[in-house]
Amino acid sequence: MLDDRYQLAFKAYPYQRSPDQDAKTPVRHPVVIMGGGPIGVATALDLGRQGIRAIVLDDHEGVGMGSRAICFAKRSLEIADRYGCAGPMLEKGVVWNVGKVFYEDRNVFEFNLLPEDGHKFPAFINMQQPYFEQFMIDRVRELQAKGAPIELRGKNRVDSVEMKEDHVVIHVMTLEGPYTIEADWLIGADGANSPLRGMLGLEFEGRVFQDSFLIADIKMKGDASFPTERWFWFEPPFKSGASTLLHKQPDDVWRIDFQIGWDVDRKEEMKEENIRARLDAMLGPDIEYEMVWSSIYTFQCKRMDRFREGRALFAGDSAHQVSPFGARGANSGMQDVDNLGWKLGLVLSSKAPETLLDSYDFERGHGADENILNSTRATDFITPKSEISKIFRNAVLNLSEKHAFARPLVNSGRLSVPCTYDGSSLNSVDGLNAGPLRTRPGSSCPDAPLADGFLLPELGDDFVILAIDAEAPGAFEQSGLNVRVVSVSSVDDPSGQLAGRYLGEAHSAVYLIRPDQHVAARFEHFCEASMRAALRRASGQEA
Template identity: 80%
Template sequence: MFDDRYTLAFRAYPYERSTDQDQEVPVRHPVVVMGGGPIGMATALDLGRQGIPVLVLDDHEGVGMGSRAICFAKRCLEIADRYGCGEPMLDKGVVWNVGKVFHQDRQVFEFNLLPEEGHKYPAFINMQQPYFEQFMIDRARELQAQGAPIEIRGKNRVDTVQVKDDHVVLTVMTPDGPYTLEADWLIGCDGASSPLRRMMGLDFTGRVFQDSFLIADIKMKGNTTFPTERWFWFDPPFKSGASTLLHKQPDDVWRIDFQIGWDVDRAEELKEENIRTRLDAMLGADVEYELVWSSIYTFQCKRMEHFRSGRVLFAGDAAHQVSPFGARGANSGMQDVDNLGWKLGLVIEGKAPHTLLDTYDTERVYGADENILNSTRSTDFITPKSEISQIFRDAVLDLSEHHAFARPLVNSGRLSVPCTYDGSPLNSADGMAGPARTRPGSACPDAPLGDGFLLSRFGDDFVLLTIDADAPDSLDEDGITLRRVAVSAADDPTGQLAERYLGDASSAVYLIRPDQHVAARRTSFDENLIRQAVRRATGKDC
C-alpha cells in the first residue's frame, strides 16, 4: 500500500511541550496558522522562506488517512516549485494531460489539457494527499535546519479565540493542559468544518446539491487495461452509478467515484461487500484488487462572505468549498496562499499598508466565485435536476461524438486553471496590445529558455521582466526592490516565449508580482510609469 510515512497516524510532528506553556504572560507571535494540512503547511513555507516567524498549531500530529485530494494542477505545482518541493511531487505523481468522456458504452470525445510544449510542469499529476502534505513537511524541516523561523506544534488544539484591534488571543489545549498565546495575525487553514470560523460566528453561504458520490480507492493486482488518463462515464453500461470517474494514482492505486444518489444509507453503502459489488460490476469479477480507502461526499459550493476579518484571515477549505469534480479544492487553496503570503509579508515588514490585505479578500473571493460558478455548472450537467435537463444533457453527449461544436458543452468537471484577477485594484492600465493570456492580473505562463524555464528565474521578488528591451538591473521604490530578468525572444527558438508574451510587439516590459501574476506591462521601459505600477501593486495608490 502506501509508504509507511504516509499512512494514518504517521507522527510527523509529535507533541512536545513548548516554552510558551511555562510563561506567566502570553507570548506574542507574528503569525499563527491554525491547521496543519496542505494549506497550513504551504502558508508556513511561504512566510518562513521570507524570514517571517510563523507558528503552525495542529490538533493532530501529522498527515491524515486516505487519498482525499489527488489531482494537483500545473499552477499548484509551480507554486510548490517556488517553495522548493515541486520536483519531488512531480517525480512521485502520475502525470496526465488527456481525458476521455464516455456516454454509456461509447467514447464520445477526448481532450488534452496541455497540448502545447514549453512548460516545466504538466497539466496535472495525480498523487495521494498524504504524499503532498509530507513533501511540504519535509521541505519545512529542511528550511528549519537552515534557520528559517518555522515552528510546528502537534496536539495543540485551539479552543477559544478573542480578536482584538491589533492582535488575537488564543487558548490552546495540549496533553499537558491549556495555555494562552497571542498572535499579531491569525490564519485559519483548518478545513471545511473550520472550528475557527465557528468560534468567530462566521458562516458559509451557497448551495448543497442533493446527490452523493462514493469514492473507492483500490490497489489493482496484475495488469489492467486502463491507461494513465482521466476517464468519465455518463450512464455507464456497468450500472454501478449514474456516472463514474476513474483516475490512476501512484503505487498502482486507482481512484473510482460512483454517483449513487441522494437518498442513500451511507453506512450501508460503505460496507465493503456493497462497495465490491459496484466495483465488480465495473471491472469484472475476475479482476483482483485490494480496497485501500473509501468515503462518501456531497457536492457543495459555498464560501465565506469575506476572507478577512480584521487580524484573522481564512484560506483553503476554511474559506470556500466546491464539489470535487474539477480539482478546484486544494488547487484553489494553494492559490490563496500564493496570494496572501507576499502581501502579509510586506505588511509585517512595514513595506505596505494594512489595506493591502483587503486585496487578498478582493482577489481570492473573485477566484472562489469563479471556481463556484464552474463547479456549479459541472454539477448541474453531471446531475440533471429535471427531465428536460436530462434530455438536453444526453442530446449534447450524443452530438459530441460526431460534431465538434457540441463538445465544449459537455461538462464532466471544468478542470482547475489559474485565476486571472481582472479588475483587481492592484492592476495598472494595460499599456500593451499583447497576448490576452499575459494581460494584467493573469498568472505568468511558463516558457522555455535554453536549458531552463522562465518561471524558475522569477523567484519570490517583484520582477521587472524585459524582453528585448532596455531597463536598469534594479529599481527601488519606497522599500520595494525590483529585480530585472532580461531575456530575448532569440533565447527561445521555439517561439513560445514570443507567442505568450510579445504577440505582435517586438519588445515588452512586464512588472511581475511575487506570486508571478502580471501587475503591469508595456512595450518599453518608462521609469515613472513603472514606479506608479509598483505603488499600485503594493496597495499604496489604489
C-alpha cells in the first residue's frame, strides 16, 4: 500500500501518528509541503524560521539513495547559510577550481574558475546530495528543539487534493489508514514526476533529449587517485561513452558520467560487469576500485506554464527540469525556495496581498527559462543533433587546442549563477546611474568583505536598507514591515571590492534589499518618499 519506490540512503523522518489523524474535522495548516527532498525541506526551513507552521508530507521515510545532484553553487550555500546549515556543507564538500577539456586523446585546454575574491563561499562545492539533505534535516531538528513549528511526516502519501477558493483539502494515506488535512497554501516540491501536477491536471511539455547517461560512483583502492578537478572528454579514446565527465566527491568517491546513447538496453547496461568494462577501458587495467552507486538517466528540458495554480505553488523539479550540465537542477530549486519563502511569509501575516505570489511565478519562471536556455545549449554542444552541428562542434574543439578564442565556445555546461529578475514588478527604476550593472535592481546581492566578516550575513533575511558611505535613519517601518538599516563604509574594505560591487562610479549608495538578498531599489542618497514607494512596490503593495 505504501511501498518504497526507491531505496533510502538513510531514514530521517520515520512515520509517527499525528494528532491530525484523530481530529474530528480536518485540521487547517498555513502551509503543507508535498515532498521531503531538498526543496521541500528547504521550504520548511525557510517558513519555520519565520515562525510559520510548515508540514512536510513524504511517501518515504528519508533521503533517497545515490549521489544525484553533486554540484552545489555559491548561491545555494548562501541560502543554506541564511538557514543556518552551510557550515557542515562547506566542511564536507570538495572545493574545485580547475577544469580540463579533452577531445579524443588530447587535453585540448584547461581552465580555472578563478573564483572572485571577497566572498564567504566558494563558487562551487561537490558533495553527494544525501549530505546536502542530511545537513538541512539536521538543521530542522535543531530548530524544532527551539520550538520552530516544522513537522516532517514520513510515510504520508498525498492521494488527492481538492482546490478551494481560499484553501486546499488534502487527502493523505498512511500505514494506519487515510486522513484529511487542509492548507491555506500547498507547495508542490514533489519532484520531476510530481504527482500533484497530475492531480491538478497541469500540462508539462518540453524537449526530450534522445540520449542516456550512465553514472558510476567509484571509490579508488590503493594509491590510485585523480586530482580534484573536473575532467570532461568529448569523444574519448577509451570509447566508454560519446562524452565522459569525471568529478571528485567527498569520501574519496569519484563520479563518472558516460554518455551512452539513446537505444540502450538499460538492464544490460546496469550489470556490474558491463559498467566495469566501461570503467576499465577508461581507467586502465591496473586501477582497482569499488563501485559505490550507479544509475542510468535520461533528461528533458521543460517547465510548467505557471508555477502558481490557485492555492498551489510549485518549486524545484516539479516546476521545471533541465539537463544536468551546468548544475542547474537542485541549485535552481534552492533559488525557488529563496524567492517563495519570504513572499509566502508576508502574505500569510497579511503584510502583503496575495498577488505578491504572482511575482514568484514571474521571477522564477524567468529563472527557469534562463536555465533551460543554458542547459539546452550545453546539451546541443555535448550531443550534436545533426551532421553539421557535429562538424562545427569538432571544429571548435580542434581550434580550442591551438587558439584561445575558441575556448569560450566550448560548452560542457555553463555553471549555475543566480538569475537577475530584470523586468520584475517588484523592482524600482534604477536610481543609481553610476552604479555597477551587476547590482542593478533585480540582481542577487554579490557578497563582499567587510571590516569584520562578510556582507551577506549582515543582510540576513528581512528587508534591509544598505547604506554605503551614505546617511540613513536608524530604522524604518512601513505597513507592518520593519526594515533594518545596515550602514557600512567603503573604507572598511581596503580591497575595494565592496565599492566595486555596490558603488561603481558613485560616491555613495542606498540599497533596498529584499529578504532573499535581491536588490529591490537603489539610490545615491536616502530619500524617505522614494524608499517608501520602493518598499511598497517590493512587497507587492503597489504596481
